[in-house]
Amino acid sequence: MANGLDDVVAAETVLSDVDGVGGHLTIRGHSLMELAGRRRYAQVVRLLFDGFFDDLPSDAELEKAIGKARVEVFDRVQPMLAQLAPLDIYSGMRAGMAVLPDGDSLADALRLIAAPAVLTPALLQLGRGETPVVPDEKADHAGDMLRMLSGTASPALAKALDSYLVTVCDHGLNASTFATRVVASTQAGLTSAILAGLGALKGPLHGGAPGPVIEMLDAIEASGDATAWLRKEIAHGERIMGFGHRVYRVRDPRADALKTVVRQLGSRSETGSRLALAETVEQAALEVLRIAKPQRSIQTNVEFYTALLLEAVGFPKEAFSNVFAAGRVAGWIAHAREQQATGRLIRPQSRYVGPVPDLVA
Ligand code: COA
Numbered sequence: 001m002a003n004g005l006d007d008v009v010a011a012e013t014v015l016s017d018v019d020g021v022g023g024h025l026t027i028r029g030h031s032l033m034e035l036a037g038r039r040r041y042a043q044v045v046r047l048l049f050d051g052f053f054d055d056l057p058s059d060a061e062l063e064k065a066i067g068k069a070r071v072e073v074f075d076r077v078q079p080m081l082a083q084l085a086p087l088d089i090y091s092g093m094r095a096g097m098a099v100l101p102d103g104d105s106l107a108d109a110l111r112l113i114a115a116p117a118v119l120t121p122a123l124l125q126l127g128r129g130e131t132p133v134v135p136d137e138k139a140d141h142a143g144d145m146l147r148m149l150s151g152t153a154s155p156a157l158a159k160a161l162d163s164y165l166v167t168v169c170d171h172g173l174n175a176s177t178f179a180t181r182v183v184a185s186t187q188a189g190l191t192s193a194i195l196a197g198l199g200a201l202k203g204p205l206h207g208g209a210p211g212p213v214i215e216m217l218d219a220i221e222a223s224g225d226a227t228a229w230l231r232k233e234i235a236h237g238e239r240i241m242g243f244g245h246r247v248y249r250v251r252d253p254r255a256d257a258l259k260t261v262v263r264q265l266g267s268r269s270e271t272g273s274r275l276a277l278a279e280t281v282e283q284a285a286l287e288v289l290r291i292a293k294p295q296r297s298i299q300t301n302v303e304f305y306t307a308l309l310l311e312a313v314g315f316p317k318e319a320f321s322n323v324f325a326a327g328r329v330a331g332w333i334a335h336a337r338e339q340q341a342t343g344r345l346i347r348p349q350s351r352y353v354g355p356v357p358d359l360v361a
């Protein structure tokens with residue numbers, strides 16, 4: 001039995017499909033390329049939520065409702081921010097989200113959408129000894145997140161962040177989405193289900209990889225020889241962060257979507273030189289991995305260019321997984337609602353391989 005449940009189909013979904021051989025991602029009937037950079041995050045939230053909430057308003061009204069939810073979440077968590085600030089930024093965000101009401105309504109869902117976008121900048125600001133910036137309910141979601149982070153949000157950076165949030169909004173039955181669906185299948189509320197997803201996303205084999213990608217780029221830049229650095233890592237049994245995927249045997253389409261966004265930002269000299277370094281490292285890593293693991297097709301995954309994009313828009317590497325959660329939370333909620341609607345508890349079997357008790361005559 002495969003411990004990683006490889007190739008096991010554990011849910012039917014209308015939300016997204018990952019074609020690991022063709023290298024395509026479909027989200028509710030749209031290819032990723034139709035959505036990333038073309039639809040705003042709030043529109044994609046609506047796309048994912050369609051059919052899972054009775055009272056879903058229009059795109060414009062939903063964007064406003066998400067803005068109101070940011071203000072509501074800020075008011076709710078503000079009194080506890082000082083206690084959360086000493087925690088690492090991911091744990092602080094998770095603890096802040098844990099106090100949200102555990103219901104199943106659209107209002108509950110929108111608070112969960114808003115929460116990572118509010119808590120992450122607020123905790124970063126407190127960590128820098130500054131006062132958190134209050135959300136602006138009229139601003140767009142990504143723009144407001146950047147404004148809360150640094151006081152301003154250029155339209156170009158806001159658009160780049162928005163494209164990122166859309167790109168990572170949903171991705172089949174990945175580990176965090178599966179964890180979310182397991183909890184949702186018990187008919188626990190949305191907050192409980194999303195907390196399960198948050199726990200799974202944190203690990204470096206899933207959403208925790210982009211921070212280490214930055215560390216790798218910095219170390220390679222300092223060493224001056226990408227191939228030698230990467231060979232040494234492989235020789236020590238280390239994994240190269242930002243490469244490999246359980247489902248994709250070809251290049252992750254999200255890597256290209258994000259690289260395009262980074263290239264558009266590349267006229268800023270810092271991002272341009274970072275992109276040039278990343279491209280050199282990527283080519284070297286693909287070659288080193290091809291030689292070291294010839295039996296496996298290990299290609300660039302979403303996390304490699306995530307790291308560059310989030311660095312370019314101004315997030316510190318410790319907060320990259322938080323921003324991933326800010327995008328993926330939409331998919332988690334839709335999957336939780338889809339699972340709840342089946343009414344079926346997820347409860348697989350395990351095979352006992354431990355010692356058996358002595359039979360007493
Ligand atoms: N660097 C080096 N070796 C890698 C690798 C990587 N990034 N990804 C996979 N491998 C190797 C494994 O060491 C293993 O080699 P072996 O057969 O000699 O032991 C082989 O490829 C198969 O690995 P396995 O863990 O079975 O593959 P998987 O499909 O379960 O792995 C990941 C998927 C994502 C867990 C894995 O590719 C990885 O750890 N990547 C780095 C972390 C990362 O970028 N995570 C974000 C994912 S979006």
